[in-house]
Amino acid sequence: MSRFDSNKDYYSILGAAEDASRGEIERLYKRKAVEHHPDRGGDEEEMKALNEAYAVLRDEPTRAAYDAERELPEAFSLDSGSTPPYSSPSAQADVISGQCVAALLFLVVGLVLLFVVRFQYVLFLWPLALLAGLLILAGIVHAHSAMSNVRETFALSHPARRFVMAQEMAFWAIVGGGCYGVYFILRYL
CATH class of the missing domain: 1.10.287.110 (DnaJ domain)
Structure with missing residues (x-):
């Protein structure tokens, strides 16, 4: 054959x-x-x-x-640029809410670990600070993924689909502001 x-x-x-x-x-x-x-x-x-x-x-x-x-229906692949097919809108909402909860959990646990390490003044806890940084980074990635998935739920003619660059700039401005806020708290308090 x-x-x-x-x-x-x-x-x-x-x-x-x-x-x-x-x-x-x-x-x-x-x-x-x-x-x-x-x-x-x-x-x-x-x-x-x-x-x-x-x-x-x-x-x-x-x-x-x-x-x-x-x-055969075209399978979902990462390089196709499309979102995976969902069986219902509630299934897609479950994915988005799961990403939001995961982002929040990662951020809270990461920040708590970071503040514990900083305010204990113990130098040998640096691996915990590294873990905290990785957890915060994972939270940021999950939040960005949730934002992208929410944007994909809108129709192509919706303004949320047209102003992707503005959304990205706002998201990364919030991330940058949050990082500066954490730095300010760790440095001056």
């Missing part, structure tokens, strides 16, 4: 219907091959695409596998 690319539409390359018979596919391939053959002034890349389409569609098991793979 030869390998195929399920993202390519081999039927449209050959100009065939999806329910075309093997003989019909062969006839269409021969007609297109005569038109696009490089020896007759056709494009070599088009001929390669025709040959690939014909190789997949002429073999029944390969064609069945190709058709089955094309019918």
Whole structure:
């Protein structure tokens, strides 16, 4: 069984219907091959695409596998830039509320650890201060993720989807202000 690319539409390359018979596919391939053959002034890349389409569609098991793979819904992937499909709006709300709670928990625990280390004046607690910093960083990442997921719930025409840069600047300004506030408390109190 030869390998195929399920993202390519081999039927449209050959100009065939999806329910075309093997003989019909062969006839269409021969007609297109005569038109696009490089020896007759056709494009070599088009001929390669025709040959690939014909190789997949002429073999029944390969064609069945190709058709089955094309019918599968596109799975969520990180590089697709889309959000995962949810079964209901409440499932998406559960994800967002979980991210908000996780962000709040990370921030509170991180700040408590940081203040305990600072106000105990014990130098050997520096690993705890490092852990506190990592927890605060994890809280910031969760908060940013929750903000991004909330933005994705809005329609494309909603202003929240159009002013992404303003939201990002406001978020990072709040983070920067919070970091300065924590620094001020640790330094001068």
